[in-house]
Amino acid sequence: MPPRMPETYRVLVYDELDSTMDEARRQIAQGVAAPFWIIAARQTRGRGRRNRVWTSSAGNLFCTLVLNPETTVAEAAKLSFLTALSVGESLDQFTRNPLRIRFKWPNDVLLDGAKVAGVLLEAESHPAGPLVWLSIGIGVNLAHYPENTEWPATSLAASGIESPHPHAVLEALAARFAHWLERWRREGFAPVKTAWLDRAARVGEKIEVRLDKETLHGIFSTLDDSGALVLTGPDGAIRLVSAGDVFFSKD
Numbered sequence: 001m002p003p004r005m006p007e008t009y010r011v012l013v014y015d016e017l018d019s020t021m022d023e024a025r026r027q028i029a030q031g032v033a034a035p036f037w038i039i040a041a042r043q044t045r046g047r048g049r050r051n052r053v054w055t056s057s058a059g060n061l062f063c064t065l066v067l068n069p070e071t072t073v074a075e076a077a078k079l080s081f082l083t084a085l086s087v088g089e090s091l092d093q094f095t096r097n098p099l100r101i102r103f104k105w106p107n108d109v110l111l112d113g114a115k116v117a118g119v120l121l122e123a124e125s126h127p128a129g130p131l132v133w134l135s136i137g138i139g140v141n142l143a144h145y146p147e148n149t150e151w152p153a154t155s156l157a158a159s160g161i162e163s164p165h166p167h168a169v170l171e172a173l174a175a176r177f178a179h180w181l182e183r184w185r186r187e188g189f190a191p192v193k194t195a196w197l198d199r200a201a202r203v204g205e206k207i208e209v210r211l212d213k214e215t216l217h218g219i220f221s222t223l224d225d226s227g228a229l230v231l232t233g234p235d236g237a238i239r240l241v242s243a244g245d246v247f248f249s250k251d
Helices: 020-029 073-077 079-095 166-187 190-198
Strands: 010-017 036-043 061-067 101-104 108-111 114-125 131-140 206-210 215-223 229-232 238-241 245-248
Touching: 010 020, 020 036, 020 061, 020 114, 020 131, 036 166, 061 166, 073 079, 073 114, 073 131, 079 101, 079 108, 079 114, 079 131, 079 166, 079 190, 131 166, 166 190, 190 215, 206 229, 215 238
Parallel strands: 010 036
Antiparallel strands: 036 061, 061 131, 101 108, 108 114, 114 131, 206 215, 206 245, 215 229, 229 238
């Protein structure tokens, strides 16, 4: 049986794909109307942010949601926080302890401090108008996790939690996402920002942010209303960071 979806959402189920994000592009090119989810049991060319390889062992969750959000690129980017929040709340149903799940800016989900899930957004927009489409790729380590990664990774199974079937996790995730998307449409980013910050890792503490050409150090103060990280430097200067990789200071 395919996973059960919220009303108005469809799901396409595959045994194997190159990647669910690539399949999303193919479905869009064929005129398949959003919103719809894609799930694959295995991926042969899974990818994460900045085209990093995403290890795609069977037993984990690999899925993509395609939307037509009818908004700008800047506004749609905030959906990465909504997605992380939805992933975290869906995993709460299996960890049975929300204190174990935390969020690392901009779009990683941590379980006991190690990465258990990631989010990738891809979109196409009109030159001077709203998005044509938005794809949100999500990978969750349920049964397996990659080793020797720059940031430590884990899986539900490695953390002492019985690995659920990927379809069960997608059902929970799709329901939480539909809830938060409707709230985002009614109330904007504010409630998403508040809920994300309530479970954000290392707010008020020292972090390191690696950019393409420099590395920043400071206190993770909050998010601004665009979703940028607000970093307070050692000299008290405030810097907004819209893209980068966060690492936690050891001191």
